[in-house]
Amino acid sequence: MSQPLISIIVPCYNVEAFIKKGLQSIYLQTYTNWECILVDDGSKDNVSGEIDIWVKKDSRYKYIYQDNEGVSSARNKGLDHATGDYILFFDPDDLFSTNALENLISLAKDDIDIIIGKNAITNGQNYDIVEYLVHYSKPLLKVSNQDKNLIKIVVEEPIICVAWNKLYRRDFLKTHNLKFKKGVLHEDELWFFETLFKANAVIFNNEPTYFYNVTNLNSVINNMGLKNLKSYLEIIEYIYEQYYKTETNKTNKELISIYITHLKIKAILHCYKQLNKKDRLEAKPIIEACFGRVTPVRTKKILADSFETLHYHFKLVKLLSPNLILRYLRYYKSSRIMRQIKAKWILKKATKTNNSKNRTIVDVR
Known part of the structure; x- marks a missing residue:
């Protein structure tokens, strides 16, 4: 053979x-x-x-x-x-x-x-x-x-x-x-x-x-900057336009939504947090504009799990208000879900100090 x-x-x-x-x-x-x-x-x-x-x-x-x-x-x-x-x-x-x-x-x-x-x-x-x-x-x-x-x-x-x-x-x-x-x-x-x-x-x-x-x-990979963030956002929009909007199968559509949410989190955690103060000011409206256009429907579980991932990166998250993060990621479709996620965030924040010695920090790559 x-x-x-x-x-x-x-x-x-x-x-x-x-x-x-x-x-x-x-x-x-x-x-x-x-x-x-x-x-x-x-x-x-x-x-x-x-x-x-x-x-x-x-x-x-x-x-x-x-x-x-x-x-x-x-x-x-x-x-x-x-x-x-x-x-x-x-x-x-x-x-x-x-x-x-x-x-x-x-x-x-x-x-x-x-x-x-x-x-x-x-x-x-x-x-x-x-x-x-x-x-x-x-x-x-x-x-x-x-x-x-x-x-x-x-x-x-x-x-x-x-x-x-x-x-x-x-x-x-x-x-x-x-x-x-x-x-x-x-x-x-x-x-x-x-x-x-x-x-x-x-x-x-x-x-x-x-x-x-x-x-x-x-x-x-070792050269993070505003250009990298813009490329992430371009990829997010491409997947949304070419795959999410054209997909007819409900299950497939939800899985594409999961990956888009995954990339949104990565864009913030691995590009936005690398920027200097000046570039962050320029980046915020770009992120908001992109995430405003890319709004796949998500289930309640996807929303909560994704927000919990952000919480593990507390040093970044604490710089932004819960409302701002929620608006960036378009996580909520109702005030009820928003309240549940915010409550979970506040609870995590309150218990972070006590658990910090025993918790493993999760890195979303």
Whole structure:
């Protein structure tokens, strides 16, 4: 039986300092039937010289150059040139474990569209694990998406919304014409939603296959600002217009609403709170305008759970009044629900001091 070909797509922009180690971790894979498509996104450093070394060393490496258009465009270019049965995205400042491809492909089945790897966090481009990104609590178990329940799992766990370290069946991506949205930051948030919403089933592996380097200061993830917030809001509006408003199934519509609420919370907790005072003043009317346009109906449980999540980030929440947060997130459709949520918030506030030593702070990524 022939081994499936894996196309590894690597967007490259000014990563000369990291790419040697990154590509070496691909070269050392125990699973050998792969191609590596390196898309140079108009780098200003000598990354092309580093890539050329590997292209000459091994024909499985393929080099493509394009003018600087961003990571979404680079990944899409890689998808256009990929010939494999499976697609895998990799950032060159990170590392694979030596058995990453073997581990992931061993879970491949015709009815599974996405195989999701476990991610370790490192301080630097190395294998010294600091902690793990949140991973599904039931690995090696096929998760059917018949009721679109994958979206709910992502929010409840909460699983990190990234494109890398996942094997995608190429036929699945082609059937649904899935590409990255150009011109936005946090493109992975949208890609993650679209792929999980359309997948028939996924499976999670149970050992770390990807080592995510959090110390690269050039990473988009490490550069929060007003532009990042605006991109989050653009993604929220896109999902609302393209998916929520066109969906006719009531259950699916509610699950899309859950993800939109999830992104609204992330926009506040991981973008708004990073802004300086001046940018916050500019951001507030932008948030209000977006959240005013994006108003999916929510159930009472979604509202209460979402507001409780905000409470865990009390240092941010206490800066805003309950009414302001409620207005931002459009959580309430009646005064009764508003009173219930406000009462819960006040109770949490009153008990926070007594419980602070024993409570684990929950981070919605």
